[in-house]
Amino acid sequence: MPRQPRPTPVQRTAEILSLDPAGAYHRLVLRAEDSAASVSPGHFAALAIGGRDSAMLLRRAFSIHRADPAAGTIELVFAEHGRGTRALAGHRPGDTVDLIAPLGTPFPLPDGPVGAVLVGGGYGSAPLFALAERILDRGGRVGFVLGAATADRLFGVGLARSLTRHVAVVTDDGSYGARGRVTEPLAAMIRELGATEVHSCGPMPMLKAVTGIATAEGARSHTAVEEAMACGIGICMTCVLPVVGKDGVTRFLRSCTSGPVFDGARVRWDDAGTLPPDLEGADAMHPGRESAR
Structure with missing residues (x-):
C-alpha cells in the first residue's frame, strides 16, 4: 500500500469553533483552512496551550479525528490527562490556540479495494473512521474492533456502526459489549472479512498484541503509536x-x-x-x- 505524499505543515492561530463532551473525552473543532485540505487519516496536530507567557512550554500532540476541507475545519478528540489537557478543556468557542498541522506519516491508503480491520483502544479510535471512509470509497470492506476499560471510555461506536455491520465492541469490565480485550475478537474478524490489512491506534501493549495476531493471520499491521x-x-x-x-x-x-x-x-x-x-x-x-x- 503506497505511502501518501508528505504535506507541508502550517502553523497558524486557530479559532475554537466548538468544544463538547464526548463520553469521557472532549471533541474540539478548530478553524484551520490552511491545513484541512492536506490531512490524511493518521496525521496529527500539535497545539501550544497557555499563550506566550505560559509555563507550559511543550506543545501537545493529538490525532486528527477528521478534517473538512470544504468547511476549513479540523476535529480533535482528547482526554484530560494532565495540566495541559485540563487547560485545553477549559477553553470556550471563540478562544484561539496556536496550531501546527498536519504532522507525521499517515496510514497508507490502498489504490484499490481491500479488506481491512480497524482496531481502536479508547479514543485511539479517533483517526480510524476517516480511514474507513477512504477504504470504502475505494470499494473495500471494513470491520471495527473497539475497546476500552469502561463504557464511557469507548469512542465512536455509533460512527463505526454507521459505516459497516462488522463491529465488535469490548470493555474490560463488560459494561458495554463483550467483556474482554480487543485481541479476543480480532482473529475472527480478520477471517470473516478476508482482511489483508489491520490498522490500529491505542496503547503500546495493545498495538504489540494486535500486530502479533494480524501477522499470524497473514495480514499486514499498520500501527499508529501513542508515543x-x-x-x-x-x-x-x-x-x-x-x-x-x-x-x-x-x-x-x-x-x-x-x-x-x-x-x-x-x-x-x-x-x-x-x-x-x-x-x-x-x-x-x-x-x-x-x-x-
Whole structure:
C-alpha cells in the first residue's frame, strides 16, 4: 500500500469553533483552512496551550479525528490527562490556540479495494473512521474492533456502526459489549472479512498484541503509536522507537516524523524505551563499551 505524499505543515492561530463532551473525552473543532485540505487519516496536530507567557512550554500532540476541507475545519478528540489537557478543556468557542498541522506519516491508503480491520483502544479510535471512509470509497470492506476499560471510555461506536455491520465492541469490565480485550475478537474478524490489512491506534501493549495476531493471520499491521512527543517536528528525539529496517538493521526512528504510523511487524515493541545493544550506533551511546569497528 503506497505511502501518501508528505504535506507541508502550517502553523497558524486557530479559532475554537466548538468544544463538547464526548463520553469521557472532549471533541474540539478548530478553524484551520490552511491545513484541512492536506490531512490524511493518521496525521496529527500539535497545539501550544497557555499563550506566550505560559509555563507550559511543550506543545501537545493529538490525532486528527477528521478534517473538512470544504468547511476549513479540523476535529480533535482528547482526554484530560494532565495540566495541559485540563487547560485545553477549559477553553470556550471563540478562544484561539496556536496550531501546527498536519504532522507525521499517515496510514497508507490502498489504490484499490481491500479488506481491512480497524482496531481502536479508547479514543485511539479517533483517526480510524476517516480511514474507513477512504477504504470504502475505494470499494473495500471494513470491520471495527473497539475497546476500552469502561463504557464511557469507548469512542465512536455509533460512527463505526454507521459505516459497516462488522463491529465488535469490548470493555474490560463488560459494561458495554463483550467483556474482554480487543485481541479476543480480532482473529475472527480478520477471517470473516478476508482482511489483508489491520490498522490500529491505542496503547503500546495493545498495538504489540494486535500486530502479533494480524501477522499470524497473514495480514499486514499498520500501527499508529501513542508515543509522548515534546516537539512534534523531529528535533528533540524524545519520541524514538527501535524499528527494524528493510536491511535488517535496527535504528531509532522518530514517531513524529517516521510515524506515528509504523509497520507493526518492524517495531521492536519489547525494546521500546530501552537502548538495544544491536541498535545502529549503540556503541557510541553506551559509555565504556568497546566499539565493534
